[in-house]
Amino acid sequence: MSFRRMKAFRILRFARAAVVAIFLALAAAPTAFAMQTAPPGQSEYVPIKDLPPTEQMPAAPLLIAAYAFVWVAVLVYLWTIWRRLGKVEAEMRELAQKTTRR
């Protein structure tokens, strides 16, 4: 076999492989597209007020209210301790003054 014929044979073999690859790719494309199912088209638009209450309610205000309540409760409790402690200390001072006067 001459060198020119061998080269032509190789090119032919490469071209055949390329044609087969393109054919396979084209054949697989519809299958791949068929697997991506699009959602069904909407038949009507529903206003948010018609959804169940749990779905239309925003979560953020409830979440913020919960976290804020915990903080407010702690701060109010700390304030009551501070106020009661101040009251006791004042009474102790008053009592000490009365005792000294005697």
Place this chain on the structure above:
Amino acid sequence: MRKAFAPLVVVVAALFVSAPYFIAQAPYESTMGLIQKIMYFHVPSWIGMYTAIFVCGIASAIYLFQNNTAADRYAASAAELAVLFGLMGLVTGPLWGRKAWGVWWEWDVRLTSALLLELVFVGYLLVRKYGGPGSEKLAAATAIFGFAVAPFVYKSVDIWRTVHPKTSVVPTLPRVMAGPLALTALAFVLLFLVLLTLRVRLAERQAMLDELYLAHED
């Protein structure tokens, strides 16, 4: 405890300042979404309440059987904190339930028994305040009752059918959710210790004032 108070306050502050970052990093739960993040304060509130009930119950038993007045001061302080942390749980729970269940409140076993447990400790405080002489002993018995009832409240979701999630939810949380929850739980328990220290100090000053009044009358 007194020496450890200042570092404890710093640790609690650091935990509460860093908590929002870790809570924000935690993923949304698949069905509840954003509202489920109330869990990071709701569950620790109950952990705080159970810790307070434990301290109150043990201290009340010591006071009742050994007549130890220092233990009584711890019991009274812990009872106040049990009411405080219970209130946090009872408020944050309905805020979560309104979005997740569609109702603020459901008279099921867990919610009702948790409310009753809160009322037991409100009763403890009322008995102490308005019960007159000797009411401390009656209040201590009430606290022991609350201490004995608390495990039933905790296990109620496993024993009876309720809308509330079961106790198996928290131990099976994925690490990304369990991490922030552990952090906030630790923050709440340490916050309990800080508040208990302050409240016990107030009780000690009140006891000192009573002694001064007695000495003054003599």
